[in-house]
Each structure stands twice: as C-alpha cells, then as structure tokens.
Amino acid sequence: MLDLGAPEPATKQQIGPDAWLLKGFALSDADALLAAIEQIAAQAPFRHQVTPGGYTMSAAMSSCGAYGWVTDRHGYRYSPQDPQSNQPWPAIPALFAELAERAAHSAGFAHFAPEACLINRYTTGARMGLHQDKDEQDFTAPIVSISLGAPITFLFGGPNRSDPTSRWLLEHGDVVVWGGVSRLYFHGVSPLGKKASHPTTGAVRYNLTFRKVR
Template structure:
C-alpha cells in the first residue's frame, strides 16, 4: 500500500547539492523512511515530552524540544549545555532509536563524512511562527564530526551563513525528507530557520515541522 509520501512526492533522493564548502543539501534523502521516523519521534516524546526551554536571558524558545541518545541539549538560567539526564524527570534521555542513528550515519557518509557516530539527537518541533535565530553549534567537545539535520513535515526556510553572525546568509527551502549536513570548514558556520509560515503545512503533520539534529558531543 502506498504511503502518504508516495502520493505527494517522488521518493527518489536527488544528488547532493553543495551549499558551502563542506556543507551539503540532500533533498528527499530520508523520504522513504519518513513514516517510520515520525513514529520514532512519537516514541521518544512519550518518554521525554516536548517542552519550550528557557534561554539564559529568560526568554522561552519558540520551538519545542526533546532529545534522545546519551546526551540531551538543555538551556536555562545557568546557560547552554549538554546533560545526560532530562531535567524534567531526572532520568536518562531515551535511547536513540536504531533507525534515527542509521539515517544520520548514512546521510553523513553520502556527504563525505564517513565514520560519523552520533551520541545526541536534538528534536525540535516548530509550529506556526516558531523560528531559530542564527547560532553556532559549539557546545560539543570536538568539532571534527559533522552536524546532520533532518527535516520532516511543513517546509521551512533554512539560513546558512559564515563564521561571523554578520556574514551574508544563503536561504534554502527545506521540505519533508530533506537533510542538511555540514562539517569541516563550515562546521561552525552560523545557521538558523526563518519563522514557519502561516500557510506552511504537510499532509502528515499539518502546520508543524520536526527537525532532528544529530551531533557527536564527546
């Protein structure tokens, strides 16, 4: 029986598209696994519910977040950091589902980063108006591993800049099943997403977008 993705999109991944030195956009790369990935997100969220974390400055993040793997990313008045325990439950984060780990490994390899073995998966849930300002992923102990970012659900605009916040950014429309991988010279480039538009939606998630970001923390 065809899946929703079969009805609405071509499930054949496109050739990797370079967006900067060391950074690649893999359109439709996980489309054939999208249904199972959404199920895995639900399983993780049943153990570590999505929540709007508070920044050190006291602001509530517009995107709701959960995590799985050995490490989860947290923010509060004490700062940004990784933790082995969910602060809501004081329990270890849910184990990273095998499917999530494997698609991250495969996407990294397809982008020239063999041997990637993530120990953290941050899951962001965007609803209408939610965004992520330009930032660097720099809380990890080692920057030699790439970042793998998977998009599911409603399309959103991804912004990719340079080593300075003021560097010019390029803008890329990310759709259901797309993956962005960056490392090497672009590992610390500033990046973010524009607010999720009012008319942005997908048949499976409605006006909601999920982003899974895989990292090697230690």
C-alpha cells in the same frame, strides 16, 4: 548492518564548503521517523526551554541519545539526564543512527556516530535565530539535520554572525549535513509560515539534529 553503498539522493546541492543539502534523502523513512518521535516524546515530552537571558524558545524541544541539549538560566549544556524527570534520555533509535551515518557518509564524512539527537517541533511562527553549534567538545564530526513535515526556510551563513546568509527551502525528508570548514558556521531557520503545511503533520515541522558531543 548499515549499507553505506545506498544510492545517492536524487538531488545533492552544495550550500557551503563541506556543507550539503540532500533533497529527499530521508523520505522513504519519514513515516517511521515520525512514529519514533512520538515514542520518544511519550518518555521525554516536548518543552519550550528558556535561554540564560530569559528568552523562551519558540520551538519546542526534546532529545534522545546519551546526551540531551538543555538551556536554562545557568547556561547551554549537554546533560545525560532529562532535567524534567531526572532520568536518562531515551536511546537513539537504530533507524535514526543508521540514517544519520548514511547521510554523513554521502556528504563525505565517514564513521559518524551521533551521541545526541535534538528534536525540535515548530508550529506557525516558530523560528531559530542564527547561531553556532559550539557546545560540543568534538568539532571534527559533522552536524546532520533531518527535516520532516511542513516546509521551512533554512539560513546558512558564515563564521561570523554578520556574514551574508543563503536561503534554502527544506521540505519533508530533506537532510542537511555540514562539517569541516563549515562546522561552526552560523545557521538558523526563518519563522514557519502561516500557510506552511504537510499532509502528514499539518502545520507542524519536526527537525532531528544529530551531533557527536564528546
């Protein structure tokens, strides 16, 4: 049973309205999370998806849960099936769901139940441009994002793409949660640096992004 009375992270930094960086929140579970990612990728391999405009994303992606996020020439959307296999995505591991719920609760969002977990794999130079998470039908639930492996710089802006962005270093085991006022704020990550590395993953960074879709 999920223990929502678990201790708060050592450092909890507010990065915007209803938006928090929980330093080291997932650190004790990091090895188990990485092992689960390997199992998921064996069923739904990482792939570089193509945007409707024909741009190949620099971060490789997989998914687990009731829905996976996909993009191709037909647009951005959630699909209950992996388009590469035409099979359902792997289920969200219990550890993933419990950790996401606990992080959301720590940031002030009770009863978060993710339906999709996007798994991004970043190698040297990979990035994610400023964007909004707006393909979901339910904007009342927060976004929970877990970082594993090599450090990267997170960019957090505002409701407009042109708004100034703040920069936050995300390290192994850090979690970012945003919702409420900030739910549709633009965000992204700078390119993974040439010297960025971690003893466990080398020059690779993984990101787990949990969302409620419907």
